[in-house]
Each structure stands twice: as C-alpha cells, then as structure tokens.
Amino acid sequence: MTESKSSGALWHGRFADGPAAALMAYTASLPFDQRLWSVDIDGSMAHVRGLGRAGVLEEAEVSSVLDALARVRGEFENGTFTFAEGDEDIHTAIERRVTEFAGDAGARLHTARSRNDQVATDLRLWTRAALRDVAHHVMRLQSVLIARAEAAGDAYLPGYTHVQRAQPVLLAHHLLAHAWSLSRDVDRLTATIRRLNVSPLGAGALAGTSIPIDPAATAAELGFTDVFANSLDAVSDRDFVAEALFDLALIGVHLSRLGEEWVLWTSEEFGFATLDDAYATGSSMLPQKKNADIAELARGKSGRLIGNLTSVLAMLKGLPLAYNRDLQEDKEPLFDSVDQTVLALIALSGMIETATFHPASMAKAADAEVLVATDLAEHLVRSGMPFRQAHAVVGQLVRRHLAGEGSLRSLAVEEIGDECAKYFEPGSAVRMRKSPGGAGPEALDAQFVRMKATVAELERSLGDS
Numbered sequence: 001m002t003e004s005k006s007s008g009a010l011w012h013g014r015f016a017d018g019p020a021a022a023l024m025a026y027t028a029s030l031p032f033d034q035r036l037w038s039v040d041i042d043g044s045m046a047h048v049r050g051l052g053r054a055g056v057l058e059e060a061e062v063s064s065v066l067d068a069l070a071r072v073r074g075e076f077e078n079g080t081f082t083f084a085e086g087d088e089d090i091h092t093a094i095e096r097r098v099t100e101f102a103g104d105a106g107a108r109l110h111t112a113r114s115r116n117d118q119v120a121t122d123l124r125l126w127t128r129a130a131l132r133d134v135a136h137h138v139m140r141l142q143s144v145l146i147a148r149a150e151a152a153g154d155a156y157l158p159g160y161t162h163v164q165r166a167q168p169v170l171l172a173h174h175l176l177a178h179a180w181s182l183s184r185d186v187d188r189l190t191a192t193i194r195r196l197n198v199s200p201l202g203a204g205a206l207a208g209t210s211i212p213i214d215p216a217a218t219a220a221e222l223g224f225t226d227v228f229a230n231s232l233d234a235v236s237d238r239d240f241v242a243e244a245l246f247d248l249a250l251i252g253v254h255l256s257r258l259g260e261e262w263v264l265w266t267s268e269e270f271g272f273a274t275l276d277d278a279y280a281t282g283s284s285m286l287p288q289k290k291n292a293d294i295a296e297l298a299r300g301k302s303g304r305l306i307g308n309l310t311s312v313l314a315m316l317k318g319l320p321l322a323y324n325r326d327l328q329e330d331k332e333p334l335f336d337s338v339d340q341t342v343l344a345l346i347a348l349s350g351m352i353e354t355a356t357f358h359p360a361s362m363a364k365a366a367d368a369e370v371l372v373a374t375d376l377a378e379h380l381v382r383s384g385m386p387f388r389q390a391h392a393v394v395g396q397l398v399r400r401h402l403a404g405e406g407s408l409r410s411l412a413v414e415e416i417g418d419e420c421a422k423y424f425e426p427g428s429a430v431r432m433r434k435s436p437g438g439a440g441p442e443a444l445d446a447q448f449v450r451m452k453a454t455v456a457e458l459e460r461s462l463g464d465s
C-alpha cells in the first residue's frame with residue numbers, strides 16, 4: 001500500500017519527500033493546541049518587535065508582519081481561519097497564514113526562534129491566564145460558602161469523626177472549614193503563577209542564537225516578571241505544568257470531599273439539605289428520585305485530575321535535556337484539568353448557593369444525648385477530677401444508658417449532680433465550645449474576621465500575580 005504524502009511542512013527543506021499521512025496523523029497536535037492561538041499571536045508580536053529592535057527586520061517589515069498577525073487574530077476571532085493540510089500545530093498554522101499575508105517579511109518571523117521556545121512561551125502565557133481564572137472561580141465558591149455560613153445563624157449539626165456523631169458544631173463552622181481549604185488552593189495557584197512567570201522566549205531550539213536579540217525585552221513586553229537564565233532549561237522545563245496539575249488535582253480532591261458530604265447531607269438518611277431542582281437530576285426509571293449528580297461528579301472526576309498529574313510526571317521523568325517531542329503530551333492533561341476544574345467550581349457554587357438547609361433535622365441529630373458525654377467529662381474536670389478518670393466515669397454512665405438503665409441525662413443528674421441537666425438543653429453543647437478556632441459562636445466571630453482578612457489578602461496577591 002502506498003501512503004499518501006502531504007507536503008508543506010515548515011521543516012521540509014532537508015527532506016526529499018513530504019511526510020507520510022500516518023506521521024502527520026500520529027504527531028500533529030493541532031486538534032488540541034489550537035486553543036493556544038491567541039497567546040501564540042501575542043508571543044509572535046513580541047518576537048517580531050524584538051527582531052525589529054535587533055535590526056534583523058526593517059521597520060516596514062515589522063509593521064507588515066504585525067498587520068498580518070492582527071489579521072490572523074481577526075480570522076480566529078470571527079471564525080474564518082481555515083487550517084491547511086500541512087499544519088501540524090497551531091504555531092505552523094499561524095506562521096503559514098502570516099506568510100500568506102505578508103510574503104517575504106512573514107517568512108522572516110521565525111528568525112532566531114524555534115517552536116521549542118515558542119511553545120514553552122505560549123503554554124506559560126496560557127497557563128498564567130488559566131490559573132488566574134481558576135483562582136477566581138475558587139474564590140467565588142469560597143464566597144458562596146462564606147455567605148451561607150453568615151446566613152446560617154446559630155444552626156448546628158453533629159460534627160463527625162469516622163462518620164460517627166462526635167460533638168455538635170455550628171453549621172457556619174462546618175461550611176467555613178471548606179472555605180479554608182479553598183483559601184490554601186488560591187494561595188497555591190498564586191504561588192504557581194509567580195514561579196511560572198518566567199519567559200523562555202529567546203532560548204531558540206536549545207542554545208540561544210547568534211542573532212542579537214534581547215530576551216529580557218520580549219519578556220517584559222509579554223508581562224513576564226523574569227527571563228530564563230539557561231536556554232536548555234528554558235525549553236525543557238515543564239515544572240509549571242506539573243505544579244499546575246498538582247494544584248488542580250488538590251482542588252479536585254477538596255471538591256470531592258465536599259461533594260461526598262453533600263451526597264450524604266441530601267440523602268434521606270441525613271436529611272440536612274435539599275438541592276434546588278435546577279441543580280439536581282432525576283432518574284429515568286424511578287420517578288421519586290432527586291440525585292446530587294454534581295456532587296457525585298465532583299467526587300468522580302477528581303480521579304481524572306489525579307490521573308492528569310501522574311501522566312505528566314510519568315511523561316517527564318525519563319527526558320534528557322532539552323526539548324523532546326514527548327513534551328507535546330503536556331497539553332491535553334493540562335487543558336482537561338483546567339476545563340474540568342472550572343466546570344466543577346461553577347456547578348458546585350450554584351448548587352450550594354441555591355440549596356436549602358434543614359436546621360431542625362441537623363439539630364435533632366446533634367441533640368442526641370450521647371453527644372453531651374464530652375461536656376460531662378469536662379464538667380468533672382472543672383471540679384478537679386483528672387480527665388482520664390472523668391472519661392471513665394462518663395463512659396460508665398453511657399454504658400448504663402445504652403444497657404437501658406435510663407436516659408443519660410437522668411443518670412448524670414443522679415451520679416454527678418443537678419447542674420448536669422443544663423448540658424442537655426438543645427444547643428447548649430455547641431455554645432460551650434469557646435476555645436479559639438473551635439466550633440462555638442464566640443470563636444466563630446473571630447474566625448469570620450480572620451477569614452475576611454485572608455480573602456482580602458488572597459484577592460490582593462492574586463491581583464498582583
């Protein structure tokens with residue numbers, strides 16, 4: 001069987017014949033790297049201006065290439081850009097079109113540049129914008145949690161360890177726990193942006209160039225805060241992709257844990273919350289069903305985010321310096337993790353914002369007598385008993401209660417004293433949780449103040465990133 005050959009690859013000079021269709025089908029990245037078109041044009045514009053400053057291109061040539069790049073941008077914006085058969089990736093497609101527009105001047109665009117520094121530059125620009133966007137969506141979910149916490153008043157529910165009821169906590173305290181994990185996510189994204197904000201443009205294929213370009217100037221023009229120091233490192237470093245994927249995987253894990261709770265809370269067994277119809281799904285067979293599919297997919301898709309991280313780490317680990325085509329495999333996992341994380345954040349924000357809480361069901365579960373056990377023990381501690389002994393005394397009362405000898409309240413009043421009765425008043429246990437950072441109302445006031453300061457600081461550092 002003879003293979004059909006496509007022609008027109010930008011590196012064709014050294015080859016007698018065009019590439020096999022099978023090679024193009026297997027190696028082309030255009031189907032997924034098209035979304036880099038805008039940053040690719042940004043990078044090319046900066047590069048062309050740099051070539052002008054270096055005296056490699058005449059002023060007229062610079063403006064003709066810039067015009068061509070602007071026209072290409074217009075074509076992408078209005079959807080009229082058409083790809084040609086030989087376009088193997090977005091970089092070659094744009095360069096081809098620029099040359100069609102600008103002729104000879106366009107053919108000078110790639111002077112002192114390789115796709116190796118070009119793609120690294122593009123991907124850093126893309127990732128910088130994408131992570132800022134993700135961070136804003138994380139902060140949006142965080143603000144939903146904070147708003148619902150503020151509106152939760154003195155509603156309380158059981159706090160759990162091992163999914164066993166442990167001690168009552170304010171609903172606001174529980175919601176803020178998730179808001180704190182999201183604040184670390186935003187902080188991590190900001191730090192990743194800071195580290196990736198280094199321009200590789202000017203590293204060439206691997207070793208720089210004999211043309212007198214100024215990488216620091218193009219770096220500044222593209223809004224990078226720094227420029228590469230080592231050309232080999234510049235073209236082969238994908239730490240920022242791995243870091244971004246870790247940040248996104250950890251966000252995914254946080255959303256998965258949050259999702260799991262909402263699956264439980266909206267079950268009839270818990271009955272702590274009901275989803276708005278717009279954020280719930282039905283069953284094709286069971287007419288009564290109302291399912292928390294968003295929460296379940298937040299849980300399910302976290303596996304995919306972890307997979308994307310491990311696929312990139314595995315791809316990177318055997319690569320010698322400098323560029324290797326393996327690196328092209330960085331993009332699909334990155335794009336997928338960014339897309340999925342943004343979708344999850346938007347869906348969960350809407351789901352939580354519109355859900356109804358059921359404080360009476362929460363209180364009923366939290367007012368179970370045995371949840372007072374720790375308060376009884378701490379009561380004995382305040383009257384001088386060592387905690388270990390107090391623990392044993394109350395443990396015995398719980399055992400007698402469970403054996404049917406009476407309510408824990410009556411046994412406690414009988415064995416410890418009348419003053420124990422007050423601990424069994426509904427909601428009393430949570431009001432006693434006064435220690436800083438704890439689940440009670442006084443600690444919560446301080447926590448809100450601290451959360452707001454943290455949010456303001458995150459907004460500031462994200463804005464500066």
Ligand code: ARG
Nearest residue numbers: 029089115116119325327328
């Ligand atoms: N499409 C390639 C990538 O995404 C661009 C760089 C190609 N460089 C090369 N030497 N083949 O990594």
